[in-house]
Amino acid sequence: MVQSIQIFDPIKTKKTAKRNRAIFVSLCIFPSLLFLVMFMYYPIVETFRLSFMKSSGLGQDRFIGLDNYRKLFVSEEFRAGLVHVLTWAFWSIVIQLPLAFFIAFSLTFYVNRVSKPMRAIYYMANIMPSAITAMLGKFVFSPNNGILNNLGNQFGWDWLSNMDFLGSERLAFWSVFAVATWAYTGFPIIYLMARIEQMPKEFKEAAELDGVTGWKYAWYILLPNLVYPLRILAVLCTIGSLKLFDLPYMMTTGGPGHATVTLGISLYRQGFINWQYGRASAIGVIIFLLSLIFTIIQFSGKKEAA
Amino acid sequence: MKKFTLVCLALVLVPLMAFAQGQSDTAAKESGPVTLTIWGRDIPDTAADHIYVHDLIEGFQKANPDIKLEYIPLGDPGLADKTKITMAAGVDQLPEIVQSWGGSVMGGYADAGRLLDLTSELASIPGSKAASDAMSWKGKTYGVAPFFAVAGIFLNEDIFARNGLKAPTTIVEMEAVCDTLLAKGIQPFACGAKDKWPALAMYMYLVNRYGGNAFDRAQARTLSFADDAFVNAAKTYQMWVKKGYFGTKPLGEAYGDAQQQMAIGKAAMMVTGSWMCSQFSNKEFTDQKIGFYAFPVVTGGVGKVTDVMGMTDIGFFATKNAEAKKDAVVRFFKYAMSVEACASEPGRICAVPGVPAKAELTGMASKVFAASQSVQFWWDQDLPPAVTSPLNDTIQSFFLPNSDVASSLKAFEELVIDEMGPVKK
Numbered sequence: 001m002v003q004s005i006q007i008f009d010p011i012k013t014k015k016t017a018k019r020n021r022a023i024f025v026s027l028c029i030f031p032s033l034l035f036l037v038m039f040m041y042y043p044i045v046e047t048f049r050l051s052f053m054k055s056s057g058l059g060q061d062r063f064i065g066l067d068n069y070r071k072l073f074v075s076e077e078f079r080a081g082l083v084h085v086l087t088w089a090f091w092s093i094v095i096q097l098p099l100a101f102f103i104a105f106s107l108t109f110y111v112n113r114v115s116k117p118m119r120a121i122y123y124m125a126n127i128m129p130s131a132i133t134a135m136l137g138k139f140v141f142s143p144n145n146g147i148l149n150n151l152g153n154q155f156g157w158d159w160l161s162n163m164d165f166l167g168s169e170r171l172a173f174w175s176v177f178a179v180a181t182w183a184y185t186g187f188p189i190i191y192l193m194a195r196i197e198q199m200p201k202e203f204k205e206a207a208e209l210d211g212v213t214g215w216k217y218a219w220y221i222l223l224p225n226l227v228y229p230l231r232i233l234a235v236l237c238t239i240g241s242l243k244l245f246d247l248p249y250m251m252t253t254g255g256p257g258h259a260t261v262t263l264g265i266s267l268y269r270q271g272f273i274n275w276q277y278g279r280a281s282a283i284g285v286i287i288f289l290l291s292l293i294f295t296i297i298q299f300s301g302k303k304e305a306a
Numbered sequence: 307m308k309k310f311t312l313v314c315l316a317l318v319l320v321p322l323m324a325f326a327q328g329q330s331d332t333a334a335k336e337s338g339p340v341t342l343t344i345w346g347r348d349i350p351d352t353a354a355d356h357i358y359v360h361d362l363i364e365g366f367q368k369a370n371p372d373i374k375l376e377y378i379p380l381g382d383p384g385l386a387d388k389t390k391i392t393m394a395a396g397v398d399q400l401p402e403i404v405q406s407w408g409g410s411v412m413g414g415y416a417d418a419g420r421l422l423d424l425t426s427e428l429a430s431i432p433g434s435k436a437a438s439d440a441m442s443w444k445g446k447t448y449g450v451a452p453f454f455a456v457a458g459i460f461l462n463e464d465i466f467a468r469n470g471l472k473a474p475t476t477i478v479e480m481e482a483v484c485d486t487l488l489a490k491g492i493q494p495f496a497c498g499a500k501d502k503w504p505a506l507a508m509y510m511y512l513v514n515r516y517g518g519n520a521f522d523r524a525q526a527r528t529l530s531f532a533d534d535a536f537v538n539a540a541k542t543y544q545m546w547v548k549k550g551y552f553g554t555k556p557l558g559e560a561y562g563d564a565q566q567q568m569a570i571g572k573a574a575m576m577v578t579g580s581w582m583c584s585q586f587s588n589k590e591f592t593d594q595k596i597g598f599y600a601f602p603v604v605t606g607g608v609g610k611v612t613d614v615m616g617m618t619d620i621g622f623f624a625t626k627n628a629e630a631k632k633d634a635v636v637r638f639f640k641y642a643m644s645v646e647a648c649a650s651e652p653g654r655i656c657a658v659p660g661v662p663a664k665a666e667l668t669g670m671a672s673k674v675f676a677a678s679q680s681v682q683f684w685w686d687q688d689l690p691p692a693v694t695s696p697l698n699d700t701i702q703s704f705f706l707p708n709s710d711v712a713s714s715l716k717a718f719e720e721l722v723i724d725e726m727g728p729v730k731k
Binding site for chain 2: 169
């Protein structure tokens with residue numbers, strides 16, 4: 001009779017444990033990986049593929065090479081959208097960020113009974129749904145019964161009551177931008193406040209000893225130390241502008257003419273109204289690539305700062 | 307080792323069991339009474355403009371207890387967007403019935419094989435030809451339209467009476483009326499050009515009155531959209547905008563604002579669809595007396611007063627997903643087109659014979675419809691979707707004082723060439 005003897009082999013046991021762990025980890029990762037592939041990477045690849053197709057979303061797609069891109073760049077609507085998002089990004093950086101810095105500094109440096117509720121008030125616009133922000137914007141700029149129009153009528157200021165804030169090609173973009181500035185400045189304020197409050201107290205004490213107080217402290221001490229956060233905010237502003245859709249769409253639907261159209265609005269119209277899935281995908285690709293370029297800029301900035 | 311195997315098995319089996327549970331739920335659902343899912347636009351409440359859908363659902367359920375209706379209101383543009391996305395995904399996720407205006411959008415779905423051909427089943431249902439045509443595509447019928455709308459002039463009778471004015475029958479008379487109204491500080495027209503599509507109704511009529519069937523020819527590609535009829539109509543339109551016929555801020559005002567201007571008597575006229583009859587007849591909405599008239603003719607022009615622009619007001623089509631439930635769908639469509647179901651509608655023009663107009667205003671609109679010799683389907687429901695939004699953009703550009711309408715139409719024609727081909731010589 002042959003008796004089998006089990007010999008304890010530490011190397012084999014270690015290998016088995018390692019293999020089991022690998023299987024376990026793979027099984028745990030699998031659902032999230034599947035989710036990412038299905039809902040993120042596949043749509044990105046599919047968007048790139050569709051951008052080279054003539055597609056209505058129904059029936060057969062036809063390969064047309066770069067024709068969608070060519071048609072976009074000769075389309076007045078797309079060009080207007082591109083110019084608008086870049087203009088929007090530029091002015092967001094030039095107006096919203098200095099404003100945010102100014103408010104963030106005021107709220108952290110001059111702490112009193114008013115400053116605490118003011119923090120909540122400034123941020124409140126940021127947490128409101130875009131639909132409500134747009135409604136409030138319309139409430140202010142509406143041509144016949146808006147606050148500004150009524151104000152003009154009340155004081156007999158015809159120049160104000162005659163202004164068509166949302167219906168004039170000249171004013172519509174800036175009216176929407178004004179609402180956006182009110183709504184979107186909340187986040188940079190909170191972000192900069194957090195960064196200012198994180199700074200060592202010694203900075204402030206040393207500056208005070210040298211007689212650098214108030215706005216001089218803001219300009220000479222704080223600002224140089226906030227260059228990197230401001231750069232990140234600038235990149236976020238730019239990417240946010242490239243994807244801009246909700247506020248201008250709900251306030252003006254991109255009009256009058258193409259006065260407030262953005263790449264997002266153009267994409268929506270091409271895909272859902274005009275049934276031009278290929279062209280809509282091409283806009284999606286352009287937004288993606290532009291966002292990628294700005295993200296790379298962000299990372300290169302990080303390296304530099306490091 | 308055993309423990310490890312169990313954990314791995316659980317990781318794999320739990321999602322599988324959840325999936326199987328979902329499948330068995332679906333199977334259980336299907337074994338009950340026939341369920342028809344309907345994607346609709348309006349909330350089925352008892353508000354004046356929703357009452358028909360409300361009574362249709364309730365009435366059909368009472369009369370057909372063996373069929374369960376699941377009505378899902380998706381609003382606007384929710385219904386259009388969701389339908390489009392789901393159609394693109396295939397047939398399986400589609401409901402059995404979708405509310406629709408028919409026309410080219412429905413035609414696109416029909417071409418892609420997503421709709422159920424009910425030509426023979428619906429042939430016996432009595433109704434207006436224009437409404438039936440609207441729910442047909444390339445000779446096949448896919449649904450029904452119990453209500454049909456025509457465009458015309460809603461006119462404030464009180465303002466006209468106070469100023470000794472009569473409903474205009476020619477464009478020259480209409481311009482004289484507008485000048486008189488402007489001189490008295492009354493805005494001649496409400497439009498809602500901010501929303502783009504409301505500006506189309508007047509332009510369709512102007513093109514027809516100048517060029518007769520110019521649109522039909524342009525659609526058939528025997529005429530350019532930059533032809534004289536289109537350009538002259540656009541020039542007239544822009545001239546009226548510049549004269550202030552649409553107020554000082556026409557592009558800042560949406561369709562809802564235009565309705566309000568009519569409701570409070572700020573504007574004297576509005577060229578739009580007869581779907582507004584119920585609202586303009588509602589004393590809670592307006593205390594003004596409003597009438598409905600055919601659009602005037604151009605003296606020496608080609609179009610006639612009996613050429614009318616129209617579109618489906620309420621319609622439904624069946625999807626290919628309803629193939630197994632064809633009988634239930636046909637029963638629903640027949641009920642939707644019954645006098646009983648249509649009787650509750652307070653304001654729309656009914657396409658079903660034997661349903662009297664409840665409101666005086668609807669009666670006026672019905673007369674315009676009844677007198678029509680040709681009904682041109684609303685352009686943005688008739689042209690391929692690829693060019694309808696640019697069409698509305700083009701028409702909105704007529705409201706910009708410095709825009710060159712001829713260039714705008716030429717740019718639109720180039721887009722049409724791209725999508726529908728060049729003009730055939």
